[in-house]
Amino acid sequence: MANDKKFVKAITSREEDFAQWYTDVVREAELCDYSSVKGCLNYLPNGYAIWENIRADLDKRFKETGVENVYLPMLIPENLLQKEADHVEGFAPEVAWVTHGGMERLQERFCIRPTSETLFCELWSRTVQSYRDLPKVWNQWNSVLRWEKTTRPFLRSREFLWQEGHTIHATYEEAEERTLLMWRVYRDFISESLAIPYVAGRKTESEKFAGAQDTYTVEALMHDGKALQSATSHFFGKAFPDAFDIKYLDKDNELKSVYETSWGLSTRIIGAIIMVHGDDSGLVLPPRIAPKQVRVIPVAQHKEGVLEKAEELLAAVQAAGIRADIDDSEKSPGWKFSEQEMLGIPARIEIGPKDIEKKQVVVVRRDTREKIVFSMEEVAEKLGDLLETIQKDMYDRAKAFLDSHIDEAVTMDEMKEKFKENRGFIKAMWCGDEKCEDEIKTETGGAGSRCLIEDEDAISDTCIYCGKKAKYKVFWGKSY
Amino acid sequence: MANDKKFVKAITSREEDFAQWYTDVVREAELCDYSSVKGCLNYLPNGYAIWENIRADLDKRFKETGVENVYLPMLIPENLLQKEADHVEGFAPEVAWVTHGGMERLQERFCIRPTSETLFCELWSRTVQSYRDLPKVWNQWNSVLRWEKTTRPFLRSREFLWQEGHTIHATYEEAEERTLLMWRVYRDFISESLAIPYVAGRKTESEKFAGAQDTYTVEALMHDGKALQSATSHFFGKAFPDAFDIKYLDKDNELKSVYETSWGLSTRIIGAIIMVHGDDSGLVLPPRIAPKQVRVIPVAQHKEGVLEKAEELLAAVQAAGIRADIDDSEKSPGWKFSEQEMLGIPARIEIGPKDIEKKQVVVVRRDTREKIVFSMEEVAEKLGDLLETIQKDMYDRAKAFLDSHIDEAVTMDEMKEKFKENRGFIKAMWCGDEKCEDEIKTETGGAGSRCLIEDEDAISDTCIYCGKKAKYKVFWGKSY
Numbered sequence: 001m002a003n004d005k006k007f008v009k010a011i012t013s014r015e016e017d018f019a020q021w022y023t024d025v026v027r028e029a030e031l032c033d034y035s036s037v038k039g040c041l042n043y044l045p046n047g048y049a050i051w052e053n054i055r056a057d058l059d060k061r062f063k064e065t066g067v068e069n070v071y072l073p074m075l076i077p078e079n080l081l082q083k084e085a086d087h088v089e090g091f092a093p094e095v096a097w098v099t100h101g102g103m104e105r106l107q108e109r110f111c112i113r114p115t116s117e118t119l120f121c122e123l124w125s126r127t128v129q130s131y132r133d134l135p136k137v138w139n140q141w142n143s144v145l146r147w148e149k150t151t152r153p154f155l156r157s158r159e160f161l162w163q164e165g166h167t168i169h170a171t172y173e174e175a176e177e178r179t180l181l182m183w184r185v186y187r188d189f190i191s192e193s194l195a196i197p198y199v200a201g202r203k204t205e206s207e208k209f210a211g212a213q214d215t216y217t218v219e220a221l222m223h224d225g226k227a228l229q230s231a232t233s234h235f236f237g238k239a240f241p242d243a244f245d246i247k248y249l250d251k252d253n254e255l256k257s258v259y260e261t262s263w264g265l266s267t268r269i270i271g272a273i274i275m276v277h278g279d280d281s282g283l284v285l286p287p288r289i290a291p292k293q294v295r296v297i298p299v300a301q302h303k304e305g306v307l308e309k310a311e312e313l314l315a316a317v318q319a320a321g322i323r324a325d326i327d328d329s330e331k332s333p334g335w336k337f338s339e340q341e342m343l344g345i346p347a348r349i350e351i352g353p354k355d356i357e358k359k360q361v362v363v364v365r366r367d368t369r370e371k372i373v374f375s376m377e378e379v380a381e382k383l384g385d386l387l388e389t390i391q392k393d394m395y396d397r398a399k400a401f402l403d404s405h406i407d408e409a410v411t412m413d414e415m416k417e418k419f420k421e422n423r424g425f426i427k428a429m430w431c432g433d434e435k436c437e438d439e440i441k442t443e444t445g446g447a448g449s450r451c452l453i454e455d456e457d458a459i460s461d462t463c464i465y466c467g468k469k470a471k472y473k474v475f476w477g478k479s480y
Numbered sequence: 481m482a483n484d485k486k487f488v489k490a491i492t493s494r495e496e497d498f499a500q501w502y503t504d505v506v507r508e509a510e511l512c513d514y515s516s517v518k519g520c521l522n523y524l525p526n527g528y529a530i531w532e533n534i535r536a537d538l539d540k541r542f543k544e545t546g547v548e549n550v551y552l553p554m555l556i557p558e559n560l561l562q563k564e565a566d567h568v569e570g571f572a573p574e575v576a577w578v579t580h581g582g583m584e585r586l587q588e589r590f591c592i593r594p595t596s597e598t599l600f601c602e603l604w605s606r607t608v609q610s611y612r613d614l615p616k617v618w619n620q621w622n623s624v625l626r627w628e629k630t631t632r633p634f635l636r637s638r639e640f641l642w643q644e645g646h647t648i649h650a651t652y653e654e655a656e657e658r659t660l661l662m663w664r665v666y667r668d669f670i671s672e673s674l675a676i677p678y679v680a681g682r683k684t685e686s687e688k689f690a691g692a693q694d695t696y697t698v699e700a701l702m703h704d705g706k707a708l709q710s711a712t713s714h715f716f717g718k719a720f721p722d723a724f725d726i727k728y729l730d731k732d733n734e735l736k737s738v739y740e741t742s743w744g745l746s747t748r749i750i751g752a753i754i755m756v757h758g759d760d761s762g763l764v765l766p767p768r769i770a771p772k773q774v775r776v777i778p779v780a781q782h783k784e785g786v787l788e789k790a791e792e793l794l795a796a797v798q799a800a801g802i803r804a805d806i807d808d809s810e811k812s813p814g815w816k817f818s819e820q821e822m823l824g825i826p827a828r829i830e831i832g833p834k835d836i837e838k839k840q841v842v843v844v845r846r847d848t849r850e851k852i853v854f855s856m857e858e859v860a861e862k863l864g865d866l867l868e869t870i871q872k873d874m875y876d877r878a879k880a881f882l883d884s885h886i887d888e889a890v891t892m893d894e895m896k897e898k899f900k901e902n903r904g905f906i907k908a909m910w911c912g913d914e915k916c917e918d919e920i921k922t923e924t925g926g927a928g929s930r931c932l933i934e935d936e937d938a939i940s941d942t943c944i945y946c947g948k949k950a951k952y953k954v955f956w957g958k959s960y
Contacts, residue, residue: 036560036602037553037590045548045618052549068525069532073517073639074554074592074623075576080516096555097580098592101627102573110517112554112578112592122516138525142623143554147581159553 011342013280018224025274026153028342029283039151039158043267046343047154049291050270051161055141057193057289058163058265061185062139067165070138072119075110080118084243087117090210094146096158112145117211117236117262120166121244124258131170131250134258137178139165154271155228155480162266168241168258170248175259179235182263183216186231194269195286195395196220196276197402198230199425199475201451206434209262213237219450219475221402222275225422227450227477230272236260271480276398277367283344284367286394287387294324294383295340299333299352310351313361316380317349322387341366346390349379367394406475410460412443415476419444425477427453429470431463440465440476450475491822493760498704505754506633509763509822519631519638523747526823527634529771530750531641535621537673537769538643538745541665542619547645550618552599555590560598564723567597570690574626576638592625597691597716597742600646601724604738611650611730614738617658619645634751635708635960642746648721648738650728655739659715662743663696666711674749675766675875676700676756677882678710679905679955681931686914689742693717699930699955701882702755705902707930707957710752716740751960756878757847763824764847766874767867774804774863775820779813779832790831793841796860797829802867821846826870829859847874886955890940892923895956899924905957907933909950911943920945920956930955 011024026032031047034040043051059069075098082088095111113119124136145159154160165182169175183200190196198218208215212234219227238257247255277284287293294317298310310326317324327336333350340348350362359376363383367390374382405424409415418426426447430436441448453473463470491504506512511527514520523531539549555578562568575591593599604616625639634640645662649655663680670676678698688695692714699707718737727735757764767773774797778790790806797804807816813830820828830842839856843863847870854862885904889895898906906927910916921928933953943950 033603033607035553035599036557037555040553040555042553042599042603043551045550048550049548051551068529070525070528071523071531071623071641073515073520073522074625075517075520075639077516094582096578096582096590098576099579100577102575110576119515119522123513123522127513143551145554159555161551 011280011282014223014278021278021280022271022275023153025278025282025342029344031270032153034153037158039148041153041157041159043161046291047270050273050285050289051267053289053291054193054269055163058185058189059141061189062165065137065181065185067137067139069140071140071142072116072123074113074142076113076116076118078109078111080122081111083118083121084211084240087211087240091115091146094148096145096147113142114144114146115262115264116140116144116164117166117240117260118244121241121246121260124168124241125244125246128168128246128248128258131248134248135167135169135174135178137165137167139163152271154267154274160267162264165261165263167261168246169261170250170256170258172237172259175237175261176235179214179216179233179261179263182261183218183231183233186218186233186263186265190218190220190230190269191395193286193288194273195288195391195398196230196272197395197399199402199406199451201453201475203232203451204434204437204449204472204474206437207449209234211236211240212262213239217451219425219477219479220272220276221405221424221477222272222480223278223401224275225405225424225478227425227479228268228272228275229450229479230269231263231265233263234261236262268480277394278344281338282342284394285344285346287346287391290323290344290346292323292325292343292345293387294322294347294349295345296324296326296349296351297333297336297340298326298328299350299355301328303353305356306351306353309356313349313351313376313379317383320380320384322380322383337364346387347383365390367397408459409464412440412464415440415447415464416444419447419478422478425450425475427459427473428464428476429458429460429462430472430474431466431468432471433463433466433468436463436465444476444478446478447476448479450477450479491760491762494703494758501758501760502751502755503633505758505762505822509824511750512633514633517638519628521633521637521639523641526771527750530753530765530769531747533769533771534673534749535643538665538669539621541669542645545617545661545665547617547619549620551620551622552596552603554593554622556593556596556598558589558591560602561591563598563601564691564720567691567720571595571626574628576625576627594624594626595742595744596620596624596644597646597720597740598724601721601726601740604648604721605724605726608648608726608728608738611728614728615647615649615654615658617645617647619643632751634747634754640747642744645741645743647741648726649741650730650736650738652717652739655717655741656715659694659696659713659741659743662741663698663711663713666698666713666743666745670698670700670710670749671875673766673768674753675768675871675878676710676752677875677879679882679886679931681933681955683712683931684914684917684929684952684954686917687929689714691716691720692742693719697931699905699957699959700752700756701885701904701957702752702960703758703881704755705885705904705958707905707959708748708752708755709930709959710749711743711745713743714741716742748960757874758824761818762822764874765824765826767826767871770824770826771803772805772823772825773802773867774827774829775825776804776806776829776831777813777816777820778806778808779830779835781808783833785836786831786833789836793829793831793856793859797863800860800864802860802863817844826867827863845870847877888939889944892920892944895920895927895944896924899927899958902958905930905955907939907953908944908956909938909940909942910952910954911946911948912951913943913946913948916943916945924956924958926958927956928959930957930959
């Protein structure tokens with residue numbers, strides 16, 4: 001049964017006010033709403049179903065690389081959070097503290113996990129003893145809490161859903177390989193399943209995860225020209241696990257350190273799906289993760305045989321393995337079309353008395369609005385291919401947008417000018433000094449380093465800001 | 481790849497010390513362990529994988545009845561928890577309180593959800609306006625926290641995983657129907673997928689959920705004769721949603737109350753699986769929810785061709801849709817058998833040089849230890865049926881055990897005598913007075929009312945305790 005809303009409200013256009021457009025889409029598509037807990041979201045059925053599909057797809061990819069799922073507590077004792085200096089410095093200012101259990105004041109405070117490296121390390125410090133116990137390649141799907149001051153649906157909220165993978169390995173090389181493997185899994189998932197193209201690379205020192213040695217990121221470009229960090233994979237080396245005293249007895253009978261990684265993707269990615277693919281009629285969901293891929297909409301359904309035929313069609317489409325529903329509510333076809341478009345359902349099938357007479361149906365693509373006439377007999381069979389075509393076309397359009405929003409700059413004037421136009425990513429050289437990184441961000445009105453570019457030729461020999469010798473080529477961009 | 485443990489420790493026998501046997505199995509099968517957070521568990525891969533399969537199976541059953549999944553915050557503002565008197569009285573003494581966010585003391589405390597009725601009602605009070613917005617049939621898979629004093633793996637811990645379904649309806653009848661429907665879904669799931677038989681019925685006033693009008697329970701019987709409450713479905717009537725001022729405008733233009741239900745099943749059920757099916761060699765998992773259903777164990781694997789043939793067999797078994805792995809570690813076959821038995825993998829395939837010569841394999845059932853010889857060609861094809869047979873036999877054995885542990889009593893002496901022997905469930909008549917219920921529990925050393933029996937003839941006319949007129953027939957039992 002289709003959603004039984006009474007009407008679809010108009011939403012702000014993207015060009016007029018992108019931020020308002022985003023808020024409107026989230027509200028009108030009923031993806032989530034703010035709860036009575038400031039900064040925390042209620043994930044409603046339409047929004048949560050997208051997350052369920054993301055989860056199922058990504059979890060399968062994880063397991064194919066040997067990942068095992070676990071679940072660790074939501075509470076972290078204060079002394080445990082403090083074991084690694086950079087980590088506690090990064091997270092302590094933004095955690096929520098539990099001080100009372102039942103009627104009693106606790107002797108030691110617990111924080112609600114902002115991330116779980118410390119709990120995984122504590123567990124492994126007790127249970128890993130021999131080389132036979134390695135590697136551990138674990139993941140959990142859970143929620144974490146960070147006491148943010150400003151919040152926006154999916155993009156930044158106090159509690160959010162994510163997965164956090166944590167692994168330890170006997171060697172540096174194996175851990176590094178796992179870091180890069182999971183970075184690859186994210187890139188494949190984001191491009192293949194979400195139809196979102198990206199730039200990707202290593203983060204600078206100031207942008208990496210608190211306590212990590214290296215952070216690898218996947219950065220997508222939203223329609224307003226801002227970047228969104230979509231997934232990260234962190235290499236910790238041995239400093240972090242050493243702080244927790246995780247040691248193993250190797251084959252040669254020596255006690256050795258382990259090497260750690262962690263990697264995560266959160267419900268922020270739903271924000272990326274909205275802002276990469278959405279349009280002025282609402283959401284546009286990639287077929288592979290759309291909760292419903294096709295909606296059957298009867299036209300003049302009061303006429304004899306229409307509803308019956310529409311139900312028949314629905315059954316045939318579902319039997320072909322397509323996630324489909326029907327809107328047989330009392331609303332006008334126009335309302336129904338608007339709702340299907342607002343929800344981003346990738347295609348609709350319109351079926352009325354004339355279609356039945358001609359033994360055909362009209363299929364309308366959500367992404368292009370193109371109308372395609374199929375014979376009644378072949379439609380169920382051909383929809384699968386059409387959905388794959390939509391998926392591919394959505395990626396190609398987003399890729400063309402990304403490519404046309406990557407540019408380069410040699411001088412600060414040039415760079416500032418380009419960021420005035422919301423140019424997306426600008427490539428420019430950098431000396432590696434954090435001061436220059438900060439100044440570039442300030443002078444461009446917020447364009448920070450998104451990631452390092454390791455495999456291309458230099459644009460110039462000198463840092464775009466200070467003129468000293470350049471060490472890195474960097475993607476700069478404003479971001480969510 | 482199989483688990484690479486070095487050896488399997490002996491576990492206590494069930495007859496010797498059932499509680500210790502349980503703890504030993506949980507530890508040796510590596511299902512979970514205690515974390516550094518007192519009373520909270522780390523769910524390890526072997527334990528969490530069971531929960532993942534339970535979740536997938538039950539979630540499918542939910543969705544077939546029209547349930548939609550959502551996710552609401554883990555924090556509840558103190559004023560919200562206090563809106564319904566019985567509910568706050570039931571839960572306030574056992575919640576954890578968040579008093580600080582980041583560096584600041586909060587103006588209002590939040591508790592970590594012990595259950596989420598209040599949050600669902602708050603959301604609906606803002607969003608439900610018309611009869612068109614009803615029903616809401618929602619569920620979430622999450623964790624909740626109750627500040628328990630004593631804890632045992634899976635059976636009672638401060639944080640535990642569960643699903644909590646919450647629904648509201650326009651009429652009393654529809655809500656009552658949903659309560660009973662979900663109770664039926666649980667009973668089907670528990671008997672069909674977990675091979676666990678049960679008794680089921682309505683709870684007494686003193687045993688029902690805090691704030692509910694009626695609670696329906698599913699009670700399983702553990703091997704030590706104690707009951708375990710395995711799932712509950714609650715009917716709230718309109719008092720609870722009225723406390724949150726959820727009203728809708730009906731077709732007749734009148735403002736009306738809604739009727740509410742909630743229903744849940746938690747990781748406690750893993751404790752039931754262990755204690756119903758396990759034996760002195762460890763876990764025995766029902767094939768339908770076993771993470772691995774079959775393990776291939778090569779014998780004399782150093783001999784030419786054995787490993788190769790074993791791998792071939794594994795591929796064939798997996799291709800037949802069976803969840804299978806191989807233990808090709810350097811351990812002796814005896815160790816490997818013990819480990820497979822400890823983990824409760826429903827069947828193993830032994831394959832050695834002689835088997836290869838004879839073009840056959842030996843399949844050993846975990847539940848009965850029966851050995852069955854299959855020809856190499858037919859084994860993959862026939863395993864599916866064998867697993868279904870194991871599933872059925874496990875249910876039948878547990879059902880025979882349950883049936884032989886249900887008895888009845890007319891006098892307190894008779895009842896007390898029978899509970900001395902750990903008799904399971906005793907049926908007896910009761911007047912309906914809570915004082916008698918309490919006294920029966922005290923005098924029998926802990927046998928409380930498990931549920932009412934509504935559809936059978938009376939055993940006698942009088943309450944087994946006070947001798948006054950009997951109103952109810954009750955299943956009494958000691959419980960976890």
